[in-house]
Amino acid sequence: MRMNLWSDTRTRLVPPPLKLLMILALVLGLIGPSAMQPVRAAGPLYPDLATTNPSSLYFSRVTMSDGVSHHVLRLSNTVWNVGEGRLELQGDPNPNGSSRIYQNIYDHPTGGSRVSQEQMNSDLLYHPSHFHYHFSNFASYQLLQRDSSGAYQSTSKDGTKTSFCIIDYARLNASGPAGERYTSCSVTLQGLSVGWGDTYLASLPEQWIDLGFAPLGNGFYAVQSTADPLRLLNEGGRVANNVATTYFSVQNGAITIGTSTSPAPTGVSGRVVNTGGSSLNCRTQPGGSIITRLAAGSTVPVTGAVQNGWYPVTCGGRAGWVSADYLQVSGTTTPSPTPTPTGMIGTVSNTGGATLNCRTQPGGTVITRLEAGTTVPVTGALQNGWYPVTCDGRSGWVSATYLKVGDGATT
Structure with missing residues (x-):
């Protein structure tokens, strides 16, 4: 039975003085129907994973599990959270090595309330020997090669890394918390805060593409990184930015980074x-x-x-x-990747007199600080707002916002 607010039944629930005050407030417009409505809970905020272009490419030799030395292409890779909500994985490890693992969805970037918990599948694995869990297939790496038609085709060469521990490694923009929230390969919680990325450096174990027993021959190639390739995570349906590609050429064992936006000719x-x-x-x-x-x-x-x-x-x-x-x-042949010219110089500018950080990688640790007006050699093409440079005698990265790049012959 629907209750009438002003019925005799309702009168027994509201003391007469309070009832008179409510009537007066309604008449005077002090309260309205909206003031008497329940407050709606905030909606879910989802993460949105984005991959930066693979960087710091170089060749190396590694002795694999077969006991034989393999040629590998090493690379650094960063996956970061550009969404409105955090990525949080919660584990429930069992002594026998199996684990139920969940993705938690909240209504606020930090704090707030958990609005849903979704159980993931068996591609999330618990490692008893490490006492933490890894997310299998969090990212995949694949080598592409340009064919005679100019199209880049998949090869049989791909990454051997199969599982990842996910933490806040570097803050890439100011949309999220100022400090990292997920700091270790916890037995129960791992994740990526809003605006934070997790970087795997090229020097780390298994951070490579296995090339087999022979070095990579001369030609035009691309290395493609994909975050969450099996679409195991709930990103609110946003997966368009999960893939990033770095184009490069090889000549006598030397790598030259090219652009990823070379236009295709007509006829493709x-x-x-x-x-x-x-x-x-x-x-x-x-x-x-x-x-x-x-x-x-x-x-x-x-x-x-x-x-x-x-x-x-x-x-x-x-x-x-x-x-x-x-x-x-x-179709017809696609133009070759455009190599960065040798002798390119970058000048620190637009800093308002402040210094510019030169980092180990985009958003990484600081190698040195460059004074306004100083110059550095630029060693590669612009990648996602960062230039690779040489600073303090080693390879580094600086924000393109504060670097004016030109021919080294120009003063």
Whole structure:
């Protein structure tokens, strides 16, 4: 039975003086229906994982489990959280080595209330010998090679690292907490705070692509890093920025980093594949609204190189984007990666007289501080807002916002 606010039944629940005060407040407009409504709980805030372009590429030799020395391509990789909510994984380890592991979703970047807890699958593994758990397939690395048509195709060479411990390693922007929250490979909690990234340096064990028994030959290649490749984590449906690619060339064992946005020439097309007969969405931007749906087997003009797992195309008579996972590209030769010219110099500027930090990697520890107006050699192409440079006699990185780059011959 619906209760009438002013019925005799309600009168017994509200003392007469208080009832008169409520009537007066309503008449005077001091309170309204909204003031009497329950407060709604805040909605869930999801993480959004983004991968920076693999960096610090170099060749090395490693003795593998087969007892034989292999050639490897080492790389540094950073996965960071650009979402509104934290990434938090909670473990429930058992003595026998198995574990239930969950992703916790909250209604606030820090603190707040947990609004849901989703159990993950067996790709999250507990390691009794380490007394902490690893997230299997948190990231994957793959080597691509440019073919005779100019398209970059997958090779059989990929990363051997299979599991990761996830912590706040470096703060990459100011959207989240000023200090790290997830600081160790805990037996129960690991994660990434908003605005923080986890970096695996090229020098770490298994941070490589196994090239086998022979060195990488001369040619044009790309190394592709994918965060959460099996889509095990709930990012609120945002996966467009999970893939990043670094293009490079090899000449007599030397690596030259190129750009990842070399335009594709006219005549390059893509055919819709791997959809199981379903259509492929062509979107206004990676992860954006749908322009049209492309039937399996249909073709579209490809207007540029792959960028973070998406191809720019023409669909529905306008510019659009489709997932590279479902597009087989072929056509005329794509331009080679553009190497960074030798002799490039960067001048510290726009700091307001303050010093510029030169770091071990984007967002990493500080190697040295560069005075305003000083110059440093630039050793590679711009990557996600950072320039690779030489500082204090070693390889480092500085923010492109504060570096004016030009020919070394210019004063």
